[in-house]
Each structure stands twice: as structure tokens, then as C-alpha cells.
Amino acid sequence: MEAPEAAAAAAVDGDDGKRQKGSWYAVGERAVLVPYLREHVPRYHEWMQDPALLEATASEPLSLDQEFEVHRSWTLDPLKHTFIVLDKELIQGEFVVGNPHTEAMVGDVNIYMNDPDDMQLAEIEIMIAEQKSRGKGLGQEVILMMMAFAVEKYRIHTFRAKISDSNTASLKLFRKLGFKDASYSAAFKEVTLEAPAAELPLASPLTIGSW
Numbered sequence: 001m002e003a004p005e006a007a008a009a010a011a012v013d014g015d016d017g018k019r020q021k022g023s024w025y026a027v028g029e030r031a032v033l034v035p036y037l038r039e040h041v042p043r044y045h046e047w048m049q050d051p052a053l054l055e056a057t058a059s060e061p062l063s064l065d066q067e068f069e070v071h072r073s074w075t076l077d078p079l080k081h082t083f084i085v086l087d088k089e090l091i092q093g094e095f096v097v098g099n100p101h102t103e104a105m106v107g108d109v110n111i112y113m114n115d116p117d118d119m120q121l122a123e124i125e126i127m128i129a130e131q132k133s134r135g136k137g138l139g140q141e142v143i144l145m146m147m148a149f150a151v152e153k154y155r156i157h158t159f160r161a162k163i164s165d166s167n168t169a170s171l172k173l174f175r176k177l178g179f180k181d182a183s184y185s186a187a188f189k190e191v192t193l194e195a196p197a198a199e200l201p202l203a204s205p206l207t208i209g210s211w
């Protein structure tokens with residue numbers, strides 16, 4: 001029998017098993033999701049110097065070299081899929097497939113198939129790092145796009161989010177979308193929320209293409 005990791009890796013490769021991981025992009029109403037490329041790393045690294053963002057995402061500060069190394073490991077990890085979020089209003093000219101459009105990068109979204117008992121369950125994380133792009137519906141749209149992509153490409157049936165109990169904005173966002181509290185860790189002061197894909201108002205049909 002095929003190992004769950006191998007099955008997930010095959011799913012990540014795409015329908016025909018030939019496409020490269022990380023080669024997808026998706027176009028929404030307000031946001032475009034593009035692969036996390038090396039060109040995005042310096043700005044991403046600047047974001048992750050902000051104590052508030054480090055706390056909200058439960059991350060540790062890294063050097064730029066370490067950030068490049070993390071980027072490389074994410075790129076190679078078949079169980080993790082990361083997109084950089086572009087704010088359409090900030091794209092200079094038209095969106096061009098293959099252009100990293102660093103001028104418009106405002107955050108990231110990722111899924112991680114990290115439950116060894118269920119490789120079709122994905123943990124989802126979202127960050128709209130740029131203050132100027134918050135509060136205009138990008139976070140909500142991006143989560144729905146990411147989940148629609150994950151259902152279509154990796155056949156994910158359940159999504160999970162782990163959110164600090166002090167992160168009111170994020171808790172409100174996920175609960176608004178239909179996520180229900182599944183457990184609470186007093187040690188980490190963290191709420192785990194879950195939602196079956198079938199019960200979510202996913203962005204569909206999703207405009208996607210390969211890079």
C-alpha cells in the first residue's frame with residue numbers, strides 16, 4: 001500500500017503527476033495568489049521582524065539567511081503549500097504570470113498536511129502583514145481561495161486552524177467562515193478550530209493556472 005506521505009506528494013504534483021509543486025497561481029476578486037518565490041523572501045523577512053506578527057503567527061525571529069533556508073525547505077516539502085498574497089490594487093500594470101509582483105505582496109497563506117493519521121486534513125494559516133491591506137476583505141477571500149484550491153488539487157476534506165486565544169481578529173474571521181472550536185490548549189493559550197470542507201462557502205469556481 002502507498003504510504004500516506006507518498007499519496008499526498010503525488011497529489012501535490014498535480015493531476016498528471018508532472019507539474020511542479022509551487023507552480024500554481026490563483027486569481028480572485030481582490031487578491032492574486034502566487035507561488036512563494038526567492039524574490040519574495042527579503043520583504044517576508046522584514047514582516048517577520050515585527051513583534052506583533054511574530055506573536056500572532058507563533059513564529060521566532062530569523063536572520064535573512066535562515067529565512068532563505070526556510071523558504072527552500074518549504075519549497076521542497078511535499079506536505080506544505082504556500083502562496084504569497086498579492087493585493088490587486090497594488091499591482092503595477094496588469095498581473096503577469098511568472099512575475100513575482102513584489103510591489104503588491106501583502107501576506108501569505110499556507111496549508112500543511114501535518115496529521116499523520118489523516119493526510120486529507122490540512123492545517124491552514126493566513127497572514128495579511130501589510131496594515132494598509134487589512135480590513136478590506138482580503139483575509140476572508142484568501143482563506144476561501146486557499147481552501148478551494150486545496151479541495152480541488154489535494155482532495156482535502158477537513159481544515160484546521162490553531163489560533164492564539166488573544167487573536168480576536170483571526171478567531172472572528174475563522175468562526176465567521178463556519179469553523180467550530182474543537183479543543184483548547186491552556187499550555188499554549190491556543191484554540192484549535194476545524195471545519196469540514198463540504199460545509200464551507202468555498203470560492204468556486206476558482207480561476208487557477210500553472211506558472
Ligand SMILES: CC(C)(COP(=O)(O)OP(=O)(O)OC[C@H]1O[C@@H](n2cnc3c(N)ncnc32)[C@H](O)[C@@H]1OP(=O)(O)O)[C@@H](O)C(=O)NCCC(=O)NCCS
Pocket residue numbers: 053056057107125126127128129133134135136137138139140141161162163167168169170172173174176
Ligand atoms: C486576521 C487577519 C488575517 C484578518 O485579515 P483581513 O484581511 O484584515 O480581514 P478581512 O478584512 O477579510 O475581515 C474578514 C473578517 O475577519 C474579522 N476581522 C478582521 N479584522 C478584524 C479586527 N481587527 N477585529 C475583529 N474582527 C476582525 C471580521 O469578522 C471580518 O468580517 P467583517 O468585516 O464582516 O466583520 C489579519 O488581521 C492578520 O493577518 N493578522 C496578523 C496575522 C494573524 O493573526 N494571522 C492569523 C494566525 S492563525
